[in-house]
Amino acid sequence: MTLWYLARAAGIVAMVMFTVSASLGILTSGSRDPGRRFWLQYVHRSAAATGLVLLTTHVIAVISDAYVDISPTVLVWPVGSGYRPFAMVVGVLALYGLVLAAIVGAARGRLATSETLTRHWRSIHIAASIGWLLSVGHSLLAGTDRGTPWLLAITLSCLGAVAAAGAYRARSQAARARTPLNLARAGRMR
Numbered sequence: 001m002t003l004w005y006l007a008r009a010a011g012i013v014a015m016v017m018f019t020v021s022a023s024l025g026i027l028t029s030g031s032r033d034p035g036r037r038f039w040l041q042y043v044h045r046s047a048a049a050t051g052l053v054l055l056t057t058h059v060i061a062v063i064s065d066a067y068v069d070i071s072p073t074v075l076v077w078p079v080g081s082g083y084r085p086f087a088m089v090v091g092v093l094a095l096y097g098l099v100l101a102a103i104v105g106a107a108r109g110r111l112a113t114s115e116t117l118t119r120h121w122r123s124i125h126i127a128a129s130i131g132w133l134l135s136v137g138h139s140l141l142a143g144t145d146r147g148t149p150w151l152l153a154i155t156l157s158c159l160g161a162v163a164a165a166g167a168y169r170a171r172s173q174a175a176r177a178r179t180p181l182n183l184a185r186a187g188r189m190r
């Protein structure tokens with residue numbers, strides 16, 4: 001059962017790491033202080049990289065383990081999985097979204113070279129948010145522990161953390177828009 005426990009533990013910690021990364025990503029793009037942005041960005045990337053390593057461990061352990069019959073083809077055809085196919089579809093789509101976001105994220109310096117390209121880069125990077133949300137959905141659908149209070153508490157805390165980061169960013173953006181300089185700019189544009 002060691003592999004099976006490893007698979008589940010790695011899945012849970014991966015979801016937590018992607019949550020840390022998603023929350024810090026939201027806070028980074030809402031911050032104007034360069035020093036703060038640097039550290040938020042650094043931890044955002046490190047958490048995403050740790051999450052990807054744990055996700056790889058989760059997938060390899062789930063496939064290698066003999067407790068349930070899941071073959072490597074699940075990664076291209078999750079509908080055919082003999083084990084909780086709907087949950088597998090959601091998990092595999094989460095994986096695609098997060099891997100795409102990681103590749104595009106790693107190539108940011110080469111891709112986002114102008115304002116227009118940066119806008120396109122941002123719209124592709126939304127794959128990370130979709131992947132994160134799907135990974136939370138997968139946790140609610142797939143796991144042996146999905147009905148236990150402790151896993152429900154972890155999963156709901158993940159949703160809460162990202163919602164709190166979003167609310168904090170919206171509040172600081174609204175406060176910034178109310179500063180005298182921005183109010184004057186808005187008045188001039190009218």
Ligand code: HEM
Binds near residue numbers: 143
């Ligand atoms: C971002 C992607 C993913 C994350 C964050 C994730 C995370 C999780 C979590 C938190 C659980 C619950 C563990 C438990 O109940 O103890 C779980 C279960 C599971 N995941 Fe994933 N997963 C992801 C992708 C995948 C993929 C691509 C597969 C397919 C190979 C997969 C296969 C499974 C299986 C078979 C279970 C059920 C384990 C059980 O019954 O306890 N997961 N996953």
